[in-house]
Amino acid sequence: MFTQWKKRHWFTVLLLTLCSSASYGQLNIFACEPEWAALTRSLAGNDAKVYSATTAQQDPHHIQARPSLIAKVRRADLLVCTGAELEVGWLPLLLRKSGNAKIQPGQVGYFMATDHVSLLEKPGVLDRSLGDIHAAGNPHVHLDPYRIQQVAVALASSLMDVDPSNQQTYQENLQAFTLEWSKAISQWEKQAKRLRSKRIVVNHNNWVYLERWLGLERLAVLESRPGIAPSSSHLGEVLNQLAVNPADMILHADYQNDKPALWLSKRTGLRVVSLPFSPTKEEGLVDWFNRLLQPLLSAAS
Amino acid sequence: MGQPLLMAAITAALLHSNLALADSETEAMKQQLDALKKEYGQAIKALEDRLLKAEQSAKQANNQTQELAAKVEQSKASGPTASGQNSFNPAISLILDGGFASFDNNPEGYEIPGFALGNEAGLGEKGFSVGHSELVMSANIDDKFFGKLTLAFDDHEGEIETELEEAFIQTLALGDGVNVKAGRFLSEIGYLNQQHAHTWDFSDAPLIYRGLFGDQLIDDGVQMTWLAPTDLFWQLGAELFSGSRFPASGRSNGIGAWTAFTHIGGDIGVSQSWQLGLSHWQANGVEGRDSGGHEHDGGEAETPSFSGDSKINALSLVYKWAPNGNSNSQQLKFQFEYFDRKEDGEVIMLGSGSPPEMTSYDGHQKGWYAQTVYKFKPQWQAGLRYDVLDSNNRGSDADVLVEAGLDNEGHTPKRYSASFDWLPSEFSRLRLQYNHDKSYEQTDHQLFLQYTMSLGSHGAHQF
DSSP, X not given: OHHHHHHHHHHHHHHHHHHHHSOSSSEEEEESSHHHHHHHHHHHGGGEEXXXXXXXXXXXXXXXXXXXXXXXXXXXXXXXXXXXXXXXXXXXXXXXXXXXXXXXXXXXTEEEGGGGSOOSOOOSSOOGGGOSOOTTOOOOGGGOHHHHHHHHHHHHHHHHHHOGXXXXXXXXXXXXXXXXXXXXHHHHHHHGGGGTTOEEEESSSOXXXXXXXXXXXXEEESSSBTTBOOOHHHHHXXXXXXXXXXXXXXXXXXXXXXXXXXXXHHHHOOEEEEEOSSOOTTXXXXXXXXXXXXXXXXXXX | OHHHHHHHHHHHHHXXXXXXXXXXXXXXXXXXXXXXXXXXXXXXXXXXXXXXXXXXXXXXXHHHHHHHHHHHHXXXXXXXXXXXXXXXXXXXXXXXXXXXXXXXXXXXXXXXXXXXXXXTOSOOOSEEEEOXXXXXXXXXXXXXEXXXXXXXXXXXXXXXXEEEEEEEEEESSOOTTEEXXXXXXXXXXXXXXXXXXXXXXXXXXXXXXXXXXXXXXXXXXXXXXXXXXXXXXXXXXXXXXXXXXXXXOSSOOSOOEEEEEEEEEEEETTTEEEEEEEEEEEXXXXXXXXXXXXXXXXXXXXXEEEEEEEEEEXXXXXXEEOGGGOTTTOEEEEEEEEEEEEEEEEEXXXXXXXXXXXXXXXXXXXXXXXXXXXXXXXXEEEEEEEEEEEEOOBOSOHHHHHHTXXXXXXXXXXEEEEEEEEEEETTEEEEEEEEEEESSSSOEEEEEEEEEEEEESOOOOOO
């Protein structure tokens, strides 16, 4: 009898310790990508614990529903992700396994950035022979600062919904962010004038929002189909195409395999510009955009 | 007279000098005042300038913000897309699986000494065959429930068998880490069991899964899991099953089997992750579990039938390494599972005449496998697997045990496997696999060429 009591107490104590280790009062935010983690940090300030499920070195599409991620989602008050099927392989699984009602689709804690902006390149034909395409459109909206601003506005109002007691703070943080961001945009646009109409070749078709913003002209994509590694025959075609219609540079996300880009560079003499596709762990959005534009600017000069 | 004149002159002189003095003082003061004026003027001018500048920059910032707002307004979405009747259809995916198999021995004669095989245990068809095709439908039902259905199509000796592999609902909104699942589903015992066969890294089940579950443990019932609110992944769960399917009895009413399990897991840095699982399955009062048994030379088919209590303990460990956590380009996956089953009851040979042959049964079967799969390039992976089983079954009538296939015949079943996969995209896989199979005394060389394709909605990237 006594041992049974002891056993039961031991379990209760264990449970209490576990529950108390969960932090109260502080908002737990699960961001799928580092760019949304950075945005959330600037809007939520110090009142939130922001976790990014992926790093700048990972392909956000090919993530497994790891135990550690399930544990993080379990405790999240708000989910900030890209949406548009970018996380289709792992996010639904995390949500189902989490046992967390707050961040299920349709709840205030479920925030998808692409729900708040218009998407480019919505495919007219949905067929997997065209590669791993996203039915809703190209999901990489974080490369357009204006869309980031739109997302910021929507995210601030989501934060206010999730945590009404700090509405004032979120409002102020949004104002501060907007001011800083708009100043930065005008500065970048001044600097990036010389990039207008530069002709580029990209490795994977994930730069479309940056191209639109800066007025870059995309001549070719090294992957013949999105998500499928470039074939040598397709690379040959690109090479022939560039002989007729030369480009200015090759763009390449630094987390991706750079071999195809280097191969093409060797044959064409074109400069390979390796760009950070997402901010690093603690980096802010402005710093990251500066770092993103720098290699482009120096390649264009 | 002279004196007053002098006085007057002096006074005048003094006065004059006084006046002159006053004059020069005024001048100095004037100068000072002018200097001060000038100084203040400059300061005020500077202040005015600064104010003007500030006003200008505020105006500029305001303009920029307005400009931004205007641009944002411009690029705003053009509203939701039109929705038709079918936009709420569940996510549908189809798994096509098939290939070619070659065996040295006759696959019909397959057995594992010490294990009475049942359910789908076996080598499958020789030559060309369509394997295990699946139709999967799933969706969130509302904000409270998720539902999933999996239909499996098998070609069994010329006949198409349709099997309801999974049909369950699951809660979404209970919160506090609690999930409840009800219906027919894959039990969470072990690690591999909860994954569909087409996601496995080898084209056949580990020997221990084949020996204990007939490849996979599926049953009807409810499952409840709880996830601890900790950074370390820690899940506790239990399942109650009808026990109507192998390796429970098939004839039981009510709750025929139950499981309890726990999984813990986490990451080590960015590149490594792991999961450890302990699970227990138990069926008390199994009544008449039939299995394939041991073939007689030309004799009539006799079916061994077990009744009694059965319990299984399992341990599983999974470890994955991918540089920078980018498993798409490179990944090493190690997996180990150990199972141990103890049974107590009796075995009757059905169809052995009247009265039927029977024996008391005290069984102990165990086994493990370890496998490593290395994805060395985005589209290529290779794997190695080792299986080994052991059994120590006793009964009052040793001959009946032999006939039931429960005698290990002094043989330790083993198997070595190697696989080589080509993954052209996330949705397709071609596999070549070789088994050096010592399941029974006569060593078999097995070769599989298998395709597995996934059509329709995007599959899940399970851990």
